[in-house]
Amino acid sequence: MALLPLRSKLPDVGTSIFSVMTQLAQEHGAINLAQGFPDYDPPQSLLDAFARHVSTPGHQQYAPMPGLPRLREAISQKTAHVYDVPAPDPATEITVTSGATEALYAVLAAVVHPGDEVLVLEPAYDLYGPAIRLQGGVPVYVPLTLPDFRPDWNRVAEALSPRTRLLMLNTPNNPTGATLTPEDLDTLAGLLRDTDTLVLSDEVYEHMVFDGQPHHSVLQHAELRERAFVLSSFGKTYHATGWKVGYCVAPAALTTELRRVHQFVTFSVSTPAQHALADVLPDTSLYETLPAFYQQKRDLFRDLLALTRFRLLPVQGAYFQVADFRELAPDTDDVTFARRLTQETGVAVVPISAFYHNGQDHGLVRFCFAKQEATLRAAAARLLAS
Template identity: 75%
Template sequence: MASPTLLSKLPDVGTSIFAVMTQLAQECGAINLAQGFPDYDPPLALQQALARHATTSGHHQYAPMPGLLRLREAIAGKTARVYGVPAPDAATEITVTCGATEALYAVLAAVVHPGDEVLVLEPAYDLYGPAIRLQGGVPVYVPLSAADFRPDWDRVRASLTSSTRLVMLNSPHNPSGAVLTAEDLDQLAALLAGTDTLVLSDEVYEHMVFDGEPHRSVLRHPALRERAFVLSSFGKTYHATGWKMGYCVAPPALTAEVRRVHQFLTFAVSTPTQHALADMLETDSGHDEGLPAFYQHKRDLFRELLAGSRFELLPVPGGYFQLARYHQISADNDVTFARHLTREAGVAVVPVSAFYHHGHNTGLVRFCFAKQDSTLRAAAERLVGL
């Protein structure tokens, strides 16, 4: 009997580069600086809270679809504290999701119709393009500056059309660590004034901005906030990427549309985990405040350790990734070099071409420095001699 014919919706999409490089690292016994996850645990108080709620508190059934009210109220309070803005309404403006990944997909599924255009500033996280296409949308890629990965607002203006449904932002930026300024947000607000174009602001690295600079959240900008979905990640903030916990803040009308989709994607996310995070937010307001210094130490240590290498290190204003040029080491394209580095040097990285829809060679690789100091030292020992 003949097998049924299946027409793929994403025929040109393979396994994510992050999964590929992590698997290669495991096969080679390499130090994994490729995939963006820490090799240290969440705060002990948070682990204890999860154990308590998962074993003795009876929190084993479905949470409310938008998320536990006490968690949403804690998120509202944290948002007001961190950004000095009016707290979003816990009932109508905050939705707890299965990581920022689900939040992003839910936003796109809720607002992007077939033929709608979505502006993507590139390089961009590899989820963005496929998720847009699965809704029948058209990704419109606008290149960031090759020198410093800053937006070129003239190019953005030239790319906006009557079909532009959404503009996607990511600050601090993955993979470069570039951060948006207040002027950037003002320029975008001026471009979108008088239009129905929405904004999706991926801010999962919001607490990792360095050198005394603040994070310029879209939530701080009234003209953008009224048309924006702002995504955050508990996984990034609390070193718990495997928990897959995030949330979306948006005005009531936009939140209602996200929830229409969210209820049919996951309906609700882990109940004991939500209670544990609520405990943490209610009792410990200092964790996020300490993250800039925590990660700046790791950034500075890693850069110091590689100072004697032949890698050319790019600036890192935020996030937990270090980009490096390797032209003094190899003439290979970045995919070949990344595989060689994993197999031969025992350090796994991500080729930056993976963040471009056409996959062109960038001559850049991305290191994740969200690792124990001992891990960074061990990796540097292998890299300095190249």
């Protein structure tokens, strides 16, 4: 008997733009500044710790569902140290997840019911919209203002409704590198004060904020913290994106709901990786040096690209550089430009329209500068020669 045609839950969704551009880069021998991963290794102390634990008896079996107690305790102490806030309870307020991606999906699955609205500030990471829709939720998009990608809180206020279940933040932002201020958090708290709207704050680039500025976490805002899931990523912090280990900090009642889903999605995360992370997390220098480490890369890359006809937008955080290419190709859409740059110049980038639900094209592309100096110089040389 022939099977009935499969009814897709996401009929309009194809392969991720990051996979598409990476594949194109491989086919054409291009330098891949499209996908956001470093081309250098994690700290040696972390690698050594992993090597120890991967051969330790008992460390090849399931970890506890919420995460190893010793890792959750280390996360609690680190959170209190970095943000000068009361330490979250490791037992009831911290959950180790298979990357921040799984945490994000589990949060949405836990709290979004069919018909609920979820506010998304865009450009936004391309996972957000499909993950919301898979829960039967309705994404409501509010554009960030150009050219600085600041939130328009009046438009956010207009978008809020009795059906708004969740508001998603991303600071520092991917793809723009824009960050939120304490005033932004105060304004948001005021907008949500008399509502039941929850907050999901994606803060995976928390340790990559530049020019002497601190990262302003939702965890530092007492009012917002009570209604927020805050996501972090060891993969981003320790240059180990392939390990896929992240975590979520949330009040106990919200954590309970998150774990109801987490236990049926991944159940638990790599045991030796968790032990290794617990070993190195007390070494504060590994993350306290990251702002200077990435600012040097940002400044080098901006200096190199200053000789091209790209117009570079400001970068406050994360490890991405957004650039306006319209002087180079005034009549070309960003997807076509990104493909041509990969195929003809040998440098792969991501078109910013991929971060808009409706493919808005502002003549912008995103470079990833989380690369070795030699990689950045080689990419710049190709761009200058084109």
